[in-house]
Amino acid sequence: MTDNPNQHPDEERIDAVDHIIFRELGEQARLKQKMQEWEERKRQQRRLRLLPVVSNIASVAALFVMGLFLQAMLPDTKVATDILPQIEQHEDTPPAQTTDSLSIAE
């Protein structure tokens, strides 16, 4: 209630009700603000949860692109088909005896 002696009783009554109304408006607004904060936090959490997934996808994609790039950079795929059999053939032949091993055998 107000202390103003000139105030009409009706006005005084309205002031008392207004006081409750303003408080209620404030409380509801505060709760709404809190809800907005919770929503924002939830969105951030979701973003953070998605971040590792996105980075994993990005690194896999980067590796794939790098593979494609390397493949394109190699002079010819014939390298693999020509050299590999030669290496295999080389591995199959027995190693040549060294002079040291011959002297020991004698």
Next chain:
Amino acid sequence: MRTWTDIDMVNAILRNDERLMERCYTDCRHYFVQHAGAIFVDEACAHDIFQDAIIHLWREIQTRRIEVFEGRVCRWADSQLIPMRSSIMTFLMAVAKRKNWEQVRQQQRWQLTDNDRVLETLDNHRYDAPQEDISETEMRERVVTDAVLAMTERCRQILTLFYYEHRSLDEILALRPENSTKMGLKTSKYKCMQRLRQRVHDRFKQLNISL
């Protein structure tokens, strides 16, 4: 996954446990988004309705219209505490549905009038009979809570911006392009406040609540 019970939620709101309230809120929001699609067409509108439903629930608990009694969530009805038959989620959905219906009704009424009159829902069924063990102060607060909740979103926004956030009419005008002129906004604010006061006073009189 939901890690709280209805009793936890009621206690969290009563104790103002923000951390638990936040968890309850996000779970309820998730449930609402999953199940509300069929009911609410407009997503932004559904979001507002959900928040209003939460405010409604929060107030019901704060004013002890819903409380935990003998290990069960109960609600005052006909001056008796009766165990709630539905879960808090179901209760929230019911409140949201009712609010949605109110909005649809309001929009229909808005379409009927072409002037800038402030129309509010006349929703008297929400008021429960005063309980004997509830103080007059509590009853007074409940009436005001209900009256504020029953206001249109437009009115609530204008009054909150003006009286709570202490924004000037020019600032509100910039925030709310719906209001074309400052004078129109001023009239809207005045009428919103008058209607709110009137509703509160009428209800006080009806319930024999002194001022």
